Amino acid sequence: MFSKGGKIEAPEEEIETIIGPTACFRGTIRSKGSIRIDGVFEGVIKTTGSLIIGEQAKVLADIDAHNILSVADAVQGNSSSLTITTSIRGCTNGVQQN
């Protein structure tokens, strides 16, 4: 599912940053580890790890990540990553650069 590009510093299993289901973030996040979002996020996400967008998440963001795995109902914004994986339920709106 994920390409092992060798640039990932944190193992994919180890999610360093988690934004919980009741949390509402507005701003910019930069990370070297993997990020999982289950809540609401608005802004910019930049990570050299993976970005996992949970089922209940609402994300309105410009995303620059190594991998994006999205199972969310709604993701809006521009995203750039090596691989973008979306589930059947998920949809991403915006420009995608793989």
Place this chain on the structure above:
Amino acid sequence: MFSRTKDKIKAPPVETIETVIGPTASFRGTVRADGNIRIDGVFEGAVETAGNLIIGDQAKILADIVAHNVSVAGAVKGDISANRVEVLESGRVWGNLTVNSFTLDDGGFVSGQVNMHTDMSPPMLEAPTTQEMDSDAEPGPIEGEIVDEED
């Protein structure tokens, strides 16, 4: 589950940390949550949660904080408003605290005011009563003064 008004005294257990900002993460902006938050990275902006906030020893925070309980092991620059604030051994706080209770461990650093949520006026120094004044005014040798009468 965590309604802001009713359960304000009852915070969710520490074990269920809902939101984590990892050590390599750097966040700029505002966060609002109902659950517990743990920050190990760099955070700039504002944090507001009805749950607890745990600030790891590697964390650098430049933000105003509103939370139920706050445990500080890292560095915080900003005001904290909480039911309880504990500054641990490695904790450093530059800012004012508004709390119901507060603990500061040995080695911890706080630079700022500590205020309570409930205001209380300090005990006033009452004017001495007339009786006390009379006894004070009793004639007698003044201490330290050389008295030659006995010779």
